[in-house]
Amino acid sequence: MAKVKYLTQSAIERAALCLLAEYGDKYGEVVDPPVPVEAIVEGHLRLGFDFDDLPTMLGIDGVLGAISFPQRHVFVDQSLDPETFPHKEGRCRFTIAHEVGHWELHRHQFTADTNQSALFGDDSKPSIVCRARSRKEPAEWQADMFSGYLLMPKEMVLRAWRSRFGELDPYVARDEIADLSARWGLGEDEQPTVEVAKDMARDFKVSGQAMQIRLIGLGLIRTEVPEPDLFTQ
Numbered sequence: 107m108a109k110v111k112y113l114t115q116s117a118i119e120r121a122a123l124c125l126l127a128e129y130g131d132k133y134g135e136v137v138d139p140p141v142p143v144e145a146i147v148e149g150h151l152r153l154g155f156d157f158d159d160l161p162t163m164l165g166i167d168g169v170l171g172a173i174s175f176p177q178r179h180v181f182v183d184q185s186l187d188p189e190t191f192p193h194k195e196g197r198c199r200f201t202i203a204h205e206v207g208h209w210e211l212h213r214h215q216f217t218a219d220t221n222q223s224a225l226f227g228d229d230s231k232p233s234i235v236c237r238a239r240s241r242k243e244p245a246e247w248q249a250d251m252f253s254g255y256l257l258m259p260k261e262m263v264l265r266a267w268r269s270r271f272g273e274l275d276p277y278v279a280r281d282e283i284a285d286l287s288a289r290w291g292l293g294e295d296e297q298p299t300v301e302v303a304k305d306m307a308r309d310f311k312v313s314g315q316a317m318q319i320r321l322i323g324l325g326l327i328r329t330e331v332p333e334p335d336l337f338t339q
Contacts (some may be wrong), residue, residue, distance in 0.1 A: 110212050110245045118248055121210050122255035125150075139266065140311035141257050143203050147180055151209065154179035155202075157187045164235060171201040172232035175213045180205045181232065196313035200253050201236070207252030208234050212245055257312050258320045266306055267326050277302055278328045303327065 129150045130136050147153050160169040160183040172181040182202060188195035216233055236246065268274055279300045286298035303318035310317060321327040 110215055110248065112244070113211065113248055115251060118207075118211065118251045119255045119260075122207075122252050123259060125206070125210055126256060126259060137262070139258075139262060139309045140199070141203075141259070141262075143199050143206065143257065146256075147202060147206060151206070152178070153209065155182075156180075157182050157184045159184050160235075164232070166235060166237070168238040169235055170197075170238050171205050171236040173205045173208050173234050174231070175209070175216055175233040180209075195311055196307060196316065199257060199311055200313065200316055203253035203256045204236060204249045205234075206256065207249035208236075208245065211248055211252060254316060254320055254323075258310055258317065260324065263306075263310075263320060263324060263326070266309060267321075270302075270306075274326070276326050276328050278330075280328075280330055283329060297329070300327065 125146065126136060126141065129142075129146050132150060133145070136142065144155065147155050154177065156179070158181055160172060160181060161167050163181075164172065170183050170186060173179070174181075180202065182198060182205070185191065186194045186198040186201060188198050212234070234245065236249070242250075264274060277300075279302075282300045283298060286292070286300070287296070290298060292298060297318075299314035299318050303321055304314040306321070307314040307317035318327060322329065
């Protein structure tokens with residue numbers, strides 16, 4: 107994979123929100139979840155989209171998604187097709203949004219290179235191949251971050267949280283995480299998904315794990331009891 111330039115988290119978030127706003131200008135503002143990621147891909151960006159047996163097609167194990175910049179086409183492995191595997195819907199949507207992240211963040215860096223043949227090889231092959239388990243190159247974690255921002259925009263998540271709880275006070279999940287970890291025999295590096303994350307994930311049609319990561323990032327779920335501050339009585 108060609109080297110991509112450094113992007114801050116705020117720049118990636120702006121790119122995701124800009125895309126969502128562009129879609130909203132054309133088709134109507136997206137206020138409530140879930141974000142229509144397939145409509146963004148096919149209706150707004152005019153990219154082709156298909157499920158396929160990617161490991162067989164590419165001869166690479168563990169491939170979940172791929173994108174071809176020259177062909178303007180997104181591929182997702184058939185193992186994530188929600189019509190066949192409904193429980194994979196959240197993972198499928200995250201993978202689609204991940205490939206959209208490559209399109210929005212990286213295609214210009216690839217296509218600007220005058221030696222495109224070295225980047226793409228055969229134009230019929232995907233420009234970027236994304237595996238289920240691989241060392242996270244900068245392009246991959248950038249696309250992951252974009253996916254989270256696109257599918258779970260901050261203001262939409264905050265509204266959903268306030269709608270459920272009436273306020274934005276965080277949930278301290280330490281005890282629930284400890285109980286679930288003990289029940290399932292999880293290691294210290296394995297974090298179970300708490301119920302509030304699972305519940306909100308259903309509305310946003312993302313995985314519980316992805317929602318929990320987003321809620322922790324927004325400070326709405328805390329995994330430790332905060333230390334009392336100077337003014338705590």
